[in-house]
Amino acid sequence: MRAATFAAFLMLAGFCAAQDAAPRRMTQEGLHAILAEVAQGFRAEGPIAVVRLGDTQLLCISDELADRMRIIAPVKRVEEATPQELLAALQANFHTVLDARYAVSNGVIFAAYLHPLSPLTREQLLSAMQQVAAARASFGTDYSSGGPVFGGR
Secondary structure, three states, X not given: OHHHHHHHHHHHHHHXXXXXXXXXXXXXXXXXXXXXXXXXXXXXXXXXXXXXXXXXXXXXXXXXXXXXXXXXXXXXXXXXXXXXXXXXXXXHHHHOOOOOEEEEEOOEEEEEEEEEOOOOOHXXXXXXXXXXXXXXXXXXXXXXOOOOOHHHO
């Protein structure tokens, strides 16, 4: 009986250690706390936070029920873009903007980063902000999120 009690204790200790080692789940509150800490001009209203990273205004939209978040920055109106720019943006989605993307909504081209909210880490959030700002700034030139180029293009 003593060996069984000891074995149960070891299993419980292992379970508790695994629980302590489990990553914390990102929440809207946690997301906003990081944004307020690292970016300029933080303001939030419900699920939408607005911040500045350098010269770029970023919107961070989160939805805990859908477990999604996105960071977006407007680039330009679709009607002002040339067909070559739109094609280059689509190609960049495959090669040079990495985790960020160019997207269109309501007639506006956006630099965007979409990710599940709960597994998002602080490092991923910081990288996302930088990638979206770089993708916005490089639209019309090298269409890059500032990181390495996938596929060696």
